[in-house]
Amino acid sequence: MAPAAMRIAAQSLSDAKPVSFWLDDPGKPEALPALTxxxxxxxxxxxxxxxxxxxxxxxxxxxxxxxxxxxxxxxxxxxxxxxxxxxxxxxxxxxLPNGVERWPDEIHKLEKLGERNLDAIEDAVARYGIDCEFERTGEIDVATEPYQLEELHEWHEEMTKLGFTGTDFLDGDALRAEVDSPTFLGGLWDRRGVAMLHPxxxxxxxxxxxxxxxxxxxxxxxxxxxxxxxxxxxxxxxxxxxxxxxxxxxxxxxxxxxxxxxxxTVPVYDYALMTEPLSADQLASIGWKNRQGLGDSANQFHYFRLSADNRILWGGYDAIYPYGGRVSAELDQRPETFLKLAEQFFDCFPQLAGIRFSHAWGGAIDTCSxxxxxxxxxxxxxxxxxxxxxxxxxxxxxxxxxxxxxxxxxxxxxxxxxxxxxTKPMPFPPEPFAWAGIELTRKSLARADNNQGRRNLWLKTMDRLGLGFDS
Structure with missing residues (x-):
């Protein structure tokens, strides 16, 4: 990281609260009493x-x-x-790619069940009057490297052959008309399969x-x-x-x-930042009128979306496994990851230079193979x-x-x-083998991202065995 970029990223984090933006809400209900x-x-x-x-x-x-x-x-x-x-x-x-790979004979049934499940969530939110800022805006998988764009185009053609519709391929101009970033080369927009909400x-x-x-x-x-x-x-x-x-x-x-x-399962720590609310001019500089969720296509990926008050949540990239599978509040804060995420945010949206982050947080996700x-x-x-x-x-x-x-x-x-x-996934091995295998996988995924997506022998072996590591 260049010193100037590091300084700008660090300054943007100076006022960030070390707590989830979503939980830092005056409407949070009081806890109910414990069982005695x-x-x-x-x-x-x-x-x-x-x-x-x-x-x-x-x-x-x-x-x-x-x-x-x-x-x-x-x-x-x-x-x-x-x-x-x-x-x-x-x-x-x-x-869908993971489902096609693992359950090709059931994938159409699984997709139908998933669509019905999301419809049922939307229905429950309305029926019970749950004010969770539910917006069925869809999600765009974004390519930021030429090889990713080629892979997304090939996958879109494969989806069409398999009979799956509702996803549009966007070239660079079409994508940047939706959300403007100089890093965006194209994407796939799933228009109905994802909703944004206040978790x-x-x-x-x-x-x-x-x-x-x-x-x-x-x-x-x-x-x-x-x-x-x-x-x-x-x-x-x-x-x-x-x-x-x-x-x-x-x-x-x-x-x-x-x-x-x-x-x-193993715990994987994931981290996120939330910006202060964007002004009208800042929002206009990036477009994003249709409020879709976005995620880039690297192995070490980012996910990002707008909140109801036009903040940008920017998360992902680092997926950290603590040795021994320890779950601890001490691991919810990781300044080196926050600094990295902030720098990457300004690479994606240089037109938002000067914006600050209001919240920085992390937490454990249960991952299986x-x-x-x-x-x-x-x-x-x-x-x-x-x-x-x-x-x-x-x-x-x-x-x-x-x-x-x-x-x-x-x-x-x-x-x-x-x-x-x-059926069950493959269990993770005991320590120290779990940590060693996960670290080798993480480093191999990062190397693939820096090598046009080319996967080394370790990742190819994991692919053949149907094993993986993700957040």
Whole structure:
């Protein structure tokens, strides 16, 4: 980084609050009291992020008489659900290319299920009056290198052959007419498959919807231990116990109460910046009238979008795995990444020179080796889990909630019979092999980005095995 560029990037960060912009909101609801004593219920949901909230809500929608309890170790929406970029995608497979590669025989069904899932989220937001700034503006995959443009063009032709429509190829002029950056060479605009939203307000709205339907929610109530009882399952908490006929685990990046699930995920730290609101002149200098989400096409990619008050969220690039899979609040701040992101922001939008960042934050995402969620049951079908959403859980966690409830009910349907649902990803190896393999993969991906996308022997081997690392 040149000294002048470093100085400009550093100055832009001088007033940034070390907290998620989404969670730094005066409308944030007060936390509910912790559980003290014992409780009994039909269904216990562990985890107060999207996964747990959707599970509790849909459980009551399916059966209003079902007695549902949800516990959250901290506060609803405080972790990945309140720190993400707010991209709510229809894809259940971490993008169509990953789905075609892994489940070619099911991909049309998976895409249809994903479209229905996103429609159902939009319907729920309207039906429950959730003010989460939902905008179904789509997303543009952006090429910033010639080889990326060629790959996007080839993929668009492949999508057409496979019968997938709704995505438009944009050349450089067409893309820059949508969002103007000197780095943009072209892109693919998925016009209906992605919505933008305020992620924390979605979590808080789902919390209120659950309460309105009669779900009992206890915050600051961590599930410590899961065990069989004479009538079902029991979960020990710091100040009491909960006895339930069925349990759904939506803990994702945090260690599962079913220990054999833990090797299937690792935590990856992702980081983001939020600018101050753009003036009318600043917004006009970059266009962006249609407010799409954007993401570039490198292995180390950025995602960026406009907020309701015309700030730019700029995140991604670094995906940091802590040795041993440690999840700690100390890792939520990484100044060297923030500095890098700020410099890259001004490379993308030099016309915004002088703008400052109001917030800088990070947090852990649960990543699995196939990039998309996996599902299962334990304790003879009395416990269900969904995990491994790998940064694309804003939308797909609702599908995961449906799957968990189907599995707990013992249903055989279009969801539970999917190969995606019936199979598991490859688990990560123990340390130090996990850290060594992930670091080698990260460095190889960075090298590919600097070498016209050419993948080395390590990445080619990982590709053949269907393994990967992403955020």
């Amino acid at each position: 004593g014992d409780e009994r219920c039909d269904l216990l949901v562990v985890g107060g992020g999207y996964s747990g909230l959707w599970t509790a809500l849909i459980a009551k929608e399916r059966d209003p008489e079902r007695d549902v309890v949800l516990i959250e170790g901290h506060e609803v929406g405080w972790a990945a659900s309140g720190r993400n970029g707010g991209f709510c995608a229809a894809s259940l497979t971490h993008g 924390a307000k979605l979590a808080w709205g789902l919390k209120q919807a659950c309460l309105d339907l009669g779900v009992r929610i206890y915050e600051h109530t961590r599930g410590l231990e899961l065990a069989r009882t004479a009538t079902g399952m029991g979960v020990r908490t710091p100040y009491g116990r909960i006895f339930a006929r069925r349990v759904a685990l939506g803990t994702n990046v945090f260690p599962s109460l079913v220990k054999r699930v833990r090797p299937f 196939r990039f998309s969620a996996f599902f299962g049951t334990a304790h003879q079908g009395q416990v269900a889990y969904a995990a491994g959403f790998t940064g694309l859980g804003v939308g797909s966690t609702r599908f995961g909630a449906d799957v968990m409830l189907d599995l707990l009910a013992g249903e055989q349907n279009e969801r539970t019979t999917l190969e995606m649902v019936r």
